[in-house]
Amino acid sequence: MSEQQVPVGAEAVPAAPPVREGRRVLRAALRWTAAVVVFAVAGAGTAYGITRMERTDVPGLATESDGRWDYPPLTRPPLPAGSPGPAAESNPAGTHHADLRALLLPAPEGAKEDKALRGEDGWLATNDFLKEYGEKEDRDEFRQKLTDAGLRHVAARGWTTGDGTRTRVYLLQFDTAAMVEETFFNPYFSYSDPTLSVRGAESVGYDEGFPEKIVVPGVQRTSYVEAKPYGKEQERYAYLAAGDVLAVVVQSREGTAHAVPFRQTVVLQSQLLG
Secondary structure (H helix, E strand, O other): OOOOOOOOOOOOOOOOOOHHHHHHHHHHHHHOOOOOEEEEEEOOEEEEEEOOOOHHHOOOOOOOOOOOOOOOOOEEOOOOOOOOOOOOOOOOOOOOOOOHHHHOOOOOOOOEEOHHHHOEOOEOOHHHHHOOEOOHHHHHHHHHHHHHOOOOEEEEEEEEOOOOOEEEEEEEEOOOHHHHHHHHHHHHHOOOOOOOOEOOOOOEEEOOOOOOOOOOOOOEEEEEEEOOOOOOEEEEEEEEEEOOEEEEEEEEEEOOOOHHHHHHHHHHHHHHHO
């Protein structure tokens, strides 16, 4: 890549555009997200730059003021020398060799971090993660499954934005991708109706509005949304299977939990794991 990167699929910009047009294009290019991952090699390590895509490239997200959050530039951490990525053919176990804590999505601009989710040395206790689930039976069942499957780590990050939306992201790492898919994602989280419901969510169904064409290679996704009538808050949450990592993304907001920032958050976290 040259120093001056151009988002993949974007049209060439004239050398001297009118000032207003140039500012409009700049705002559109900077505000959000990428569904395209660009790989670049730097020195002995491998750095992965994540570009951003134009609003009109994402179904349902074509207007300028659509509620997307301003995330900082995203870069995957470098892999240890000689280690393959999770989707490489030479890595059948789907192992993420990078530090799991460095694969967490950063908070968007202006958000207040939930320091309680940092855990100890960046690792969250399993019981703290399980607090997301309201039913004791669900927590007990999930806890036993996690123990039997040999859960290695839980890394988490959370924040609250100015409009009151609370976001929690959890990354659970196991020994192999097969363990994630066969023990958790396929039997629990690959259906239109969730097997486990998060705390506060009464009537939950599949998020049919999540554009199916937004796919991150190497990552499976199932997304849910709490249906009306809901209580004081609405919940949105998603499960991601990415190699040896099961990711859980939860957003809650008093009144209505907006779809755009939730889907944006899910896609960006998927890109960091894919």
